[in-house]
Amino acid sequence: MSVDRTHQFPGIPLALGSALLFGASPPLSKLLMDSIDPWLLAGILYLGAGVGLVLVHLGRRWIGLEGVEAPLRISDLPWLLAVVVFGGLLGPLLLMFGLSMTTAASGSLLLNLEGLATMAIAWIVFRENVDRRLLLGAIAILAGAALLSWNGQGIALDNGSLLVALACLAWGIDNNLTRKLSSTDPVQIAMIKGLAAGATNLILALGLGTPVPSPAAIGAGAILGFLSVGVSLVLFMLALRHLGTARTGAYFSLAPFIGAMLSIILLREPLTLQIAFASLLMGAGLWLHLTERHEHLHVHEAFEHEHAHVHDVHHQHDHDSPATEPHSHRHRHELLTHKHPHYPDLHHRHTHD
Template sequence: MTRLRSYSGPSMAIASAMLFGASTPLAKLLLGSGIDPWLLAGLLYLGSGIGLGIFYLVRRARGNPPAEASLRRSDLSWLGLVVLFGGVVGPLLLMIGLSHTAASAATLLLNIEGLATMGIAWVVFKENVDRWLLLGALAILAGAALLSWQGGGTAIGPGAIAIIGACIAWGIDNNLTRKLSSADPVQIAMIKGLVAGATNLILALSGGASLPSPTAVAAAGAVGFLGYGVSLVLFVLALRHVGTARTGAYFSTAPFIGAVLAVGLFGEPLTVRLVVAALLMAVGLYLHLAERHAHEHRHEAIEHSHRHVHDEHHLHEHGPADLAGEPHTHVHRHSALTHHHPHYPDLHHRHGHAH
């Protein structure tokens, strides 16, 4: 059962990448209609926030018991940093960079986000990595880089530095979101979408952009809801199950997914480069999915709240106010435990490793 559930994390990360990857060619269609890029970023985020907000309110109005733990007051500082780095600083630096950098170089540089996410997870947050996992991550990123390469120079100028800064901001965002992964992912993505969308929209309108037609606004909102909102919900759930570095690696398949959709959407040719990129990513995903990490490890005593079932990590008793049925959500306490089994750096396995 543990082994089967461990695959839910990679599945959700890849589904997240599919939705986000599909949003790229669709956003290209919207840009082709004359929408200002910065304004479009605001509309995409707002579509995400409003769509998830409607879902959140409908779910609450039905009066069902909460399926996920709500954000706590102690989470707000982390959420503020997530919105700042991922929803404001990242898009702002990207817009500055795109205005000073050739499209070919900018597309390639955007793959630094995956490296930044994994590097921060491994170096700062000490997530476990072995040589095969590292090789798999590099294969996925190599496929993304190959897919994005369009020729031309990649000299490091002010624009390139801004794009690199945007990627680092999103890498920080991804790692900080890990701190919130036990909470309701819909609530997290909804707040991020509303705040980031409103901020980018105000900045774009202040810079002289004008709103497009209602049809274009609705289309941008729909793309944002799926490609940014639902995608982020799945990304947060993947963080909960497999940790930041692995989720970041799976998410790096998004450029390939977008390119495949563009083949059909824009009639682009199926090139050797696309096939080679697919093979590199397939090798990388295989190395990740074949990972089997097991050793004796210790869980310190902790009290928290998140969606769970009663497995080897949830052997607690229930009080009269706790909900029956599984999965369910309530505050529960984990006693200290030392045992041995295969695991990912998930919500309950963020321990250190001896080298």
Template sequence: MKHAQSHLWPGVPLALLSAVLFGAAAPFAKLLLGVMPPQMLAGLLYLGAGIGLAAVQGGRMALGLPTPEAPLRRHDRPWLAAVVLFGGVAGPLLLMLGLTRSSAASGSLLLNLEGLATLLIAWVVFRENVDRRLMLGAFSILAGAAVLSWGGEGVRLDAGAALIAAACLAWGIDNNLTRKLSSADPLATATIKGLVAGSVNVGLALVLGASVPSAATIGMAAVVGFLGVGVSLVLFMLALRHLGAARTGAYFSLAPFIGAVIAVSLLHEPVTAQLVVAGLLMGVGLCLHLAERHEHEHVHGVLEHEHVHVHDEHHQHHHDGPVVEPHSHWHRHAPLRHTHPHYPDLHHQHGHR
């Protein structure tokens, strides 16, 4: 009975909270776009995320607070480099180039391809289990996002559209590759990604002729970036551990609707038919996902890895002395056959017929 009550926890709340923070950042970032070019803003948001998370890490170390998370290892470096390249550098750069060659309406609609790209890559390349309910829910959420961003101009399939679609593909790859790092400390990964990607984008913006914003504007961008990019990314990585890339990406696709609701509440934007229809479609998609119950007899083969854990049904290894849970260390899983509801998390990456 324990599994029946807990298979949604904590992955689903983590993914939804990540979407809330990212979606909430959108209306505030929109205000900042009035005083700086998009690439400078993207760079400052990522830098704010990296610096803020680095400060959290520094404070944790200064206070002597222990962390049970597994550290990044040498074998994680190629994945980390790929995540920074695709998600932190290529994605924002392709988006900025695309937006300068495309209309705002087309750009908004095409950005919804990120969720679809994440799901398809997870399904086709990484063989995550994707059933009919998940697919219908994901398309319902994406349809809601498309309705929300529809500007009446349609989608123009020009060079700008191709660049924006390429940006979404880069972020879809990034989301799936980030799963490879989800067993390690997400704070360290997000800090490195923010600092490197932010520095690159700010540098490119300055080379392209952008001026340095005022200190107050930089501070505002840093706060928005810390919460909307940094903390959101940490939560996204934690959700990846429990849900896999396809489901985490689908829940994260709720971010545009969350941003629109906040814009209505805080910026007093009007409640439109688009917002209502988008909310209904996304609500249907969310209900389909929450109702998903993937349960069957499955076999766990021998597995060795490192991540934070407690001694639950999947972790029955021996310790020589007393332990404090949760903790992290390299451990070995013996073969196990059982039945319970599960997602394609760190321990359930088996195939399906």
């Protein structure tokens, strides 16, 4: 009997694409640290993301795609400020200093803690459903992270690893707060976040007397930031719409594997047994997440909201005139009860017994 996988698209590919781009950031940032101070690099990465997305935003307007996504509202501004602080200022700053004190491979694999922090906050604070399979996967990932920190006698986090872990916590908070903005324009959100956070870290670093790197190094950092931060964040926000916070964070756990493999290939860092076994544990956890299936009879209460959509089973409303798809406008959902495979996306944030 065939298994319906339509609920996995486009959410899972978007989350994995985000992970692939972000995963390249630690080893490539480690290379740039030979010529750029960590604090300044954090600013360049996010400012590069912001400037690149400004060009994307202008390009969308030029080809007539403006209005497809829901715009930011005044009520969104407190959430936007919070994600800029946690995700744009604290997270990258802690990661860059952490990477400067530890190997890129270990730092990359420790980034799996971001997925765990994201899922734990979503489960405990926001009451998002997490079933047994997802929990077992999280335990496997945590075991892999613990193995990376094992020194033969116990778990010991050096200063670099501790800073990477704190960066993961900051991003875990950021990811859950970003859920509040996931129905709005992801390019606009990521653009503002990159410009605000990048400019702040850049000004602070230069104000402390950090030497200015060469134009080539600045350009390389800006391009890396646009792809691994800007585009990755846009894909992550789109995935949030379809998967919810906990599952997007779980699939995003592929990022550390990409980073670790690039570290070994590009930086010639050793592939130790510790890293190999940690990778196996984390890979098993990711497999458990990817093979999860959630299906039950559920009720959609009547409510109104605004986001980009097409007229699928959850969007059966009329228009006064013909409309192209996708499009965005405020629309009403009537009471609906049905059963199908789903994730806690924009339309499935119901409670469970």
